[in-house]
Amino acid sequence: MRSGETTAAEVTQSFLNRIKAVDGKVQAYTDVWEDHALRQAEKVDAKLKRGEDAGPLAAVPIGVKDVFCTKVGTTTCCSKILKGYRSPFDATIIEKLDAAGGIFLGKLNMDEFAMGSSTENSAVQITHNPWNLACVPGGSSGGSAAAIAADECAIALGSDTGGSIRQPAACCGCVGLKPTYGRVSRYGLVAFASSLDQVGPFTKDMKDMALALNVLCGLDPRDSTSSDIPVPDFTRALRDDVSDITVGLPKEYFTDALGGDVRTRVEAAVNVLKGLGAKVIDVSLPHTDYAIAVYYIICTAEASANLARFDGVRYGYRSPNVTDVRDMYVNSKTEAFGPEVRRRIMLGTYVLSSGYYDAYYLKAQKVRTLIRQDFQKAFEKCDVILTPTSPTPAFKLGEKTADPLEMYLSDIYTISVNLASIPGMSMPCGLTESGLPVGLQILGKPFDEETVLRVGYTYEQHRNLEMGVPPIA
């Protein structure tokens, strides 16, 4: 672009054309901002023409999970309760990406309020996996992962409370990173479970990931949970070298229950790193078995508190069937929240209710301490921990919707990472026999995304995979 061979407008138009060509099948976007995107592109082109710096992400096309507040378009969390909601402000990360020259192409589908592992809980539409349209894209950021896989944007924004970036990245064969809790501002992220939620990007490869993190990370005075720990230049972490790296494999993750292609692909990835000089050791995370129980107590409790704000007064849906104020609260919530959101509000209200608080919420917080300590101890012996991202590749649409507990168990390898507040990334490590991507998860010490990127980058250079492209392409 700087040489004048192409323009931001041309790049943007080519992505808009791509969306027109494939999104009828994938259904990743809930709203495409064609006019806005082309206007942003004109601004970038004008800057380039004047010889000005157009920013580190000049003309990079970006898709936004519909959980982030944007002044353009609506912000609905794919819920009926926020249908038509127009945010009066932009999330901090939207402001930052805009200032960096990024072009927003529109909003992406998700499970309602980010609750789900398949994006089937969206009140708007069903997103299909570009590798196999009969399969789910994963969730809750399923639209984001599918949009990257189908080349409908170059960076997609997601949020991750228990795996909602990493699991769909694995299902769709792209890179998805959940930074350390506190690394990225959450101002303008609609809250699900505040002690677990974190913002992160999806990209095709590690270089794009580093460039995206450079813009997204950093302290924000508007988010008191954002960290003042200095942000490095992540592109400097893209080094093809793991000779001084110790990789830990948690024995609780590689049990007999993990079989098939997922196991063989992940083990092959570990062997690639071993061949490049990384030291591979076994580590133990003894409380792994308790993570899902802890997670679903904490996340439902926090969700039931966060979602209490949808009262039909200041914004959102108000039931037309109202005679008094209590009716207004009750009928608005009942009519507009979907089944999974109501289920989690019920569970969260129960575990916080009088007589059960100590038995569930307090108990879960104590076991959360044990889970965090497991990781602290493991990281005394290694620099990164490698695991599968998900026990299975993408499952079929409709396969798990009838059994919520079964759906919850598909998050088994991602959930502990949020409980321990550490960074984790999923990247593709091959395809199954049936042609579905397998995700390798790389976990790092708190605020050490650099080592995660470095190990991922090294593997990327040597993985020698014929991933091919999704059939949708």
Added chain:
Amino acid sequence: MAKITQQDVDYVARLAHLALDDATKERLVGEMTDILGYMDKLNELNTDTIEPMMHAQEMTNVYRDDVVKPSLNREDALRNAPQTNGEYFLVPKILEG
């Protein structure tokens, strides 16, 4: 083993401001029994001496200077409300008289 009854579901729904139909309640009795039963596995662990993890990061209070900054104007604040009179949010009458 947690056994959730129809009365439990009614009670929690009232606390949560939800009005559920009978079929939904019946389904929730089964689902909540399953899910809460699964959570009971935490009782295998003795946590008497373990501190609860109350915060995701070790941070002390984060303060800012007490300086007035521009805030949301009235028009923007009311724009998404289901019902207003142009100055206030309107809700059904709470007190008689």
